[in-house]
Amino acid sequence: MASPILPSLGLGSGINTSSIVDALVAAEKQPKQAQITRQLNSNTASISAIGTLTSALSAYQASLDKLKSSTSPAFLAFAATSSDTKFVTATASNTAVSGTYAIEVGSLATASKIASKPLGIGTAITAGQLTISQGSGASQVDYTVDIGSGATLQSVRDSINSTLQSKGITANIINDGTDSRLVLSSTTTGANSDLSTSGIPELIIDGTSKMTGSGGGYINALAADAAFTVDGMSMTSKSNTVDQAISGLSFNLVAAGSSTVTVGTNTDGLKTSVQSFVDAYNNLIKTINTLTKTTEDADGKLTKTAPLTGDASVRGLLSSLRNELVVPASGGNGQLKVLSQLGINTVQADGTLEFNSTTFTSALTDKKLGSEIQNLFNANDGLLSRMSNAIAPYTGSDGIFASRSKTLEATKKSLATQQANLDVRITNLTASLSKKYNAMDALVGKLKATASNITSMFDAMNAQKANS
Template identity: 30%
Template structure:
């Protein structure tokens, strides 16, 4: 909203305009000083924020290299995936073995003799049902039906894994018992005790000798490099250390299992590391730059805090690893080079050769407790901590910006007082001039009257 101006009644002067210009003149120098200082502080705060962000991004890439599993990844393949698939943990040794799946592990399935219907009475007594070495009992009475036996088996709290169902076929209703546990040891057996031979039922019809085997319990059988191995599961992880075989179907043709070092995760993490470091270098260079043509300097040119962090990182990158494997103790040894302007690059051929020659030594360079990643992570953690020089600088800069705001408030109060004082003085002057003009007019009128008479 524009200021309301008025002309002095007595003097005819534009008092408001004069006051505004005089106050502006009074505030021009201190306002410019505060603005210049504020601009510089904001530039420093932004620069410190950029530095912290670049350091944090670099630290994330460094921490990605502290995990030894990155350097222990394995590829595991099967040449006959219709018969078996394979996976491998970092502990698996590189290998190439022939595998033949002779038979799959399967669970037992048995059925009872025919009953007239699912409501047929089965007789009173007990059924001691076992699945391998585990067993449970169910009790029946004179009113128990075939469906009642099914329900009692399925609802038994001690049931180790037998499922009962009734099928209705041309010859009658049959109780089918199927196991959900694989392996030759997990056979289904029933000891039937009929306690009332005169009740019209015959519980012994469920006894093992009267059950019909639909599918025999069976172990998986495989041949590994021509040697036989049997297991009670189709997922086998204890034949080849670190390797899990998932059997799909028996196949006399067989296939090959191949486990190899997987270089991709390590190379990906190292590329991330190089990219983040180069981004950090670029940020530091921009913050400390100087253009002689424009005479414009970066906000942190000559800054001791940035220079200290820069030197610590450079030293951690350059120092050979203490206790490292000969020929694998520096970045240069594995193909990571640094140019004169501080940019990192990767010699892919040298890096692949290093990994192929000694993957463990490359891993140790980065992941050991005194390795490159650990040392860099310590430097970066210290640089980004709440007590670091950078954090102290940020806090100090924020405080200085707050103090500037207080100074501006004080200046505004001072200028308001000056404005009031000027307005009071000019109004007094205007009032005085008005009185003087009135007196002059009166005297002129008196002189005119006397002269006329």
């Protein structure tokens, strides 16, 4: 560190006082600076490692959630394909039976849509309670909407939507350029689900009568059941999603027309699902291995460690994950109990899983274990749920690694404070030593000047004596 006060050589003494100050300051600073730098590098590496591991755990949890999805279920033993998805789409469950089914859609299930009588744009709406009824007889359901004074069609529409939209009933306004009608729609399909209104004179609608030019009523047609046939047998359904007609098979009626639905063993789908789990698990393990690995020289001596080498929390996480891999499946009377029956084994030296497709195919074709795979993975206490529970203590805003991150960040701030304090102390020390050596240099300079003067005087006296 160059002195901010003295040049490289003392003007008075001729001694390099800057080098002396630099050496003294360096001797004072180096031990503490080395400690701070070492701790800061370790802290920074640990923060990065915890962040990487947290991201890997989040990715693993996302993969588990995808495999547990109820809307796009994985591990289905059977697959259903439709010859024409413009008319019918289908999904098979684990209770399905292989076969083909001819489905002809005659008409789709429809919902109720009604409109009020024509009203002038400036028509005042009577205050009170509007009753909206759906269905009739024992199945009728009534909803009420409060209509305040000074209401307009727009405010009535908004009141209905804010009150009943969650019930599947919505309102809008249609204007023909002269008059307006309040239009009510329902998402509930099937016969006897028609809407009607009462309670407000201007908005009374008989949902069983067709709308006319001057009166309200249903638009186009009453709500109706879907009509279709399965292998020639006539059936109806209140919904366009049918899950009771064929055991283990759910199909959606899309439009009038014919399609053949084929149900067969879902070999490819099951293999893809199992491979997805194996890949997700292996990606997490590989990340952990990278963050905990050690490097040895040719003699087996440790030369380098990763940021989380020997970390107790990581060891606990790995232990929890590995334990879940060997827990036998519970529930049911099936033969499939452990992952090894599907060709999934922990035989890799790095702890990752190996997936043997030959063993897996044999489990499906020879041992007929396909229908049991979903229970092994997706039961309430299946592998996916247990894995989620195993990593839960380590993730989240109050998890183990989140707490570690907070501690590391606090340490980082402490080290920054220590560095700032050291810099101030070194600056003050440099100034103090420079002042002292500057004073010394000035004193030496004066002494040298005095000595030079005395020498000159004696030389002059000697010269005068010699000349006399």
